[in-house]
Amino acid sequence: MRPIYGLGAFIPIALILSLVDAAPSLVFATSALGIVPLAALMGDATEQLAARSGPGVGGLVNVTFGNAPELIIAVFALADGLQEVVKASLVGSIVGNSLLVLGAAMFAGGWKRTRQTFDRTAAQTQAGMLLLTVVALVLPSVLHLARHVSLPAVSEVRHGFEHDVEQVSAAVALVLIATYLAGLFFSLRTHRDLFNPSGGQGDSALSWSVRRSVGTLAAAGAFVAVLSDILVGSIEQASRDIGVSQFFVGAFVVAVVGNAAEHYVAVVAATKDKMNLAVNIAIGSAAQIGLFVAPVLVLLSFALGPSPMPLVFNVFEIAALLAAGLVATALVSDGESTWFEGLQLMALYAVIGIVFYAA
Numbered sequence: 001m002r003p004i005y006g007l008g009a010f011i012p013i014a015l016i017l018s019l020v021d022a023a024p025s026l027v028f029a030t031s032a033l034g035i036v037p038l039a040a041l042m043g044d045a046t047e048q049l050a051a052r053s054g055p056g057v058g059g060l061v062n063v064t065f066g067n068a069p070e071l072i073i074a075v076f077a078l079a080d081g082l083q084e085v086v087k088a089s090l091v092g093s094i095v096g097n098s099l100l101v102l103g104a105a106m107f108a109g110g111w112k113r114t115r116q117t118f119d120r121t122a123a124q125t126q127a128g129m130l131l132l133t134v135v136a137l138v139l140p141s142v143l144h145l146a147r148h149v150s151l152p153a154v155s156e157v158r159h160g161f162e163h164d165v166e167q168v169s170a171a172v173a174l175v176l177i178a179t180y181l182a183g184l185f186f187s188l189r190t191h192r193d194l195f196n197p198s199g200g201q202g203d204s205a206l207s208w209s210v211r212r213s214v215g216t217l218a219a220a221g222a223f224v225a226v227l228s229d230i231l232v233g234s235i236e237q238a239s240r241d242i243g244v245s246q247f248f249v250g251a252f253v254v255a256v257v258g259n260a261a262e263h264y265v266a267v268v269a270a271t272k273d274k275m276n277l278a279v280n281i282a283i284g285s286a287a288q289i290g291l292f293v294a295p296v297l298v299l300l301s302f303a304l305g306p307s308p309m310p311l312v313f314n315v316f317e318i319a320a321l322l323a324a325g326l327v328a329t330a331l332v333s334d335g336e337s338t339w340f341e342g343l344q345l346m347a348l349y350a351v352i353g354i355v356f357y358a359a
Contacts, residue, residue: 004264005041010034011223018230028238031231032253036260038227039069041220043265049213067093067285067293070258072224074297075304076232077250083301083309084156085235085250090294091317092255095352097286098130098328100256101263103345105278106331109270110339118275120335125191126283127329129183133290134325136176138318140169140311152314154247154359161310169310170302173295180291231257248356251317259285279332286328316359320352 014030070093077086109116141151144165208216231254239246256263270278294311301309313321327348331341 004260005037007033008037011038011227014227014230018234023241024234024237025241027230028234031227031234032257035069035073035224035227035231035257038220038224039258039260040264042068042217042224045208045213045216045220048208049210049217067258067288068221069224069228070255070289071293071296072221073228073231073254073258074293075300076225076228077235078297078301078305078309080232081306082232082235082246082250083305083307084152084314085246085254086297086309087152087313087317088247088250089254089258090289090297091313091320092251093259093289093293094130094134094286095251095320095324095349096255096259096263097282097289098324099345099349099352101259101266101285102279102282102328102332103342103347103349104263105266105270105275105282106337106342107339107346108267108342109273109275109278110337110342113273114338116270116273116275116337117335118279118332118337120333122276123279123283123332123335125186126280126287127332129179129287129291130283131325131329132179133176133287134321136172137290137294137311138313138321140165140172141313141318143168144310144312151318152312154245154314154316161308161312165312166302166308166310169298169308169312172311173298176291176295180288180295183287183291244357245359247314247316247359251320251356252353275337283328283332286324316356320356323348323352 010030011034014027014034017027017030070089074086074089077083077089106116144151144161147162149162235246235249235254239249266278266281269275269281298309298311301307327345331337331345
């Protein structure tokens, strides 16, 4: 059993604390920790199901369920009108994967090695998708600024936007989804050999039946939905109690919770010198958030919540997105990594965290 499953003890604790109306900070902390093993379980079930389905259907399974925990949390936040928290968590997921996860993987894998190598072409393709993502995500904000209208403030929960900005964001979302589907076709069909790192997501043998995989996915998803509802409901009061902004909570707590399973797998893969897999998880997951999860949430916001959620970010989020995309792309471009490069990525993530905390 993976060590991360030990956090499953927080699932009943979070449910009990929620029922007895315990302190919001305790409810928030336990529900966040409870989501982590559920995210890992969903990742394992998805991997087993994808492996049995073949590359084509497997790719569709990964698209649908790969970032399900983040998507579920964000949907509940959207329904509660916490649009700026949702956008902060999206930015946090992209920045966290491309800086923290990639940096931790490079550091852990390279500490006892002179250097590690990975497929340069595959890494550059993933990094190109990431760079496309961050540029496309910030362009609606440029349109907003060009009209001499202020960007959302860090303290805001929801910001009002002009109707045409909402429509532009919807159009951008459709382009990003189409680009992501094209990327799937590229990686699963025409250039499949570049995106097939050995070893899968771990060293465990293919042992789950399809029925067990689907059942596990459904059960874990249901629990994630319940805990996400509890988590989102406690964000406002919990952030006030612990003295941090909802903006910081969304970008650095909610984002890390949803991606915890991927963080763990990428670092373990790197320590076993499987850098193709580690880079694919870190950069690929960051690109998937921007090209698939964010656009889906934008489109859902037209039917869910008090108003649509345009792709207009605050100045801190824009800076973090561009910095993460450019730095991560530069460091994977040579197909080699060292522990010091990993340390640099984590240092940049820490600097962004400090600035977000002070914002």
